[in-house]
Amino acid sequence: MYFLLGMNHSDKQTQKTLTLAFIPLAVGINLGIGALVHVLKLPIYLDSIGTIIAALMLGWRAGAIVGVVGCILISLTIIPPAVYYSGTQVCIALFAHFAGRWGGFRSVPRCVLSGLLLAVIATVVSAPVTYYLFGGITGNGISMFTIYLQSVGVGKAESVLLSGICAELIDKTTQCLTAAFILKRVPGFLLAAFQGGSLHKNFSVR
């Protein structure tokens, strides 16, 4: 892969070290924002911004690691069920990487489209975990909507899926826009060192 990118051994080593140094810090982004949202009981998650940023900067593997490690740590500190949604984080990283390669974070309309597609994927992956492992309720703001839907006669599985997609559509679009907004404001010379992802296809990187 590094050969295809025209990088020599030294570049490869630099990228590897940079990736290893950045991953824990990106986990911190997920942790910080996710914790704040959970404390405020907002009906969204916002716990994947670090995953998306890492996938765009360093590729899907780094993004997936950030997502999974973030889930484990967030589980220990503030959102107990988070660890069981690690698979969703891997899917988010994969999608962010491929959407980034297509230029899905280049403009606001593209970001919105990426967010909507990501929402559908995240719902499909998360809903079975919520349904089978937690009986449809995990104690976040979205549970309120799930319980309400059940109370008006909607089936449990449908309630989980419906409340999930409603929340995810807002959540993932916001996350994609936030990640792009943040990366657009980071000075280009700082981003230039990160060559493993798809920054050059979406942002002006010197």
Added chain:
Amino acid sequence: MQANIHPYTRIAFFITGIAGGFFCTSNLLLLGFWLLILLPLMMITGNAGAHMRFLLVVVLPMAAMLLLLSWIVSEKSSENFDQVLLTILKVIAYTTIVQVVLIIPPEQVYSTFRKWGLKGDTLVTSLGSYIVWVDIVNRSGKILTARFARGFIAERTFIAKLKQMPHLLIPLIVSIIRTATERSESWQQKQLLQRVGVMKAAEVSYSKPVNAVMLIAGMGWLLLNIFLKWNS
């Protein structure tokens, strides 16, 4: 004195504990498992304080919200109450299992990760992630102090700090990217990635009774739940 848990016991307990919880449909059994097995384990490993704080700050508000929600919008039947209680107890049990497995004393983190098969890059990432929370809190504190000093925050209340979140995000991420670049240069100069694989782990003496109890309890919990599920 706290008892040390062997890395393999941690993994075995995690698998059996979670699998048992998945099959469990009895509130009483879950409560019993938490009270008789998980809570004493947290005490023995010296994490009872952290666990209680976690229950009070995180789980209790979540449980209160779930009960309130089910009371307001759902049918006020005892069956519905039991279902909500089961969810709360499962969350408590799953979380405590994760805490038992992943709250590792600092001097054992390296040896535990090595025994779990982590090496090289994965080991460095895992070790780095374990200290990231403190790092982020420190960094956010510095940015908030700087904004306070420049007069952007009138007073240091929780609400005032909360309002600073959007302003905090970009400087925080810029500083994270800058730190990652600096850290990677420093690691390369010190050849840390090559050295981490050959470093010797500290000798740890593991408590045999505690490890044996954990293995037996985990296995018993799983088999009991499979048996009850099979017969129901």
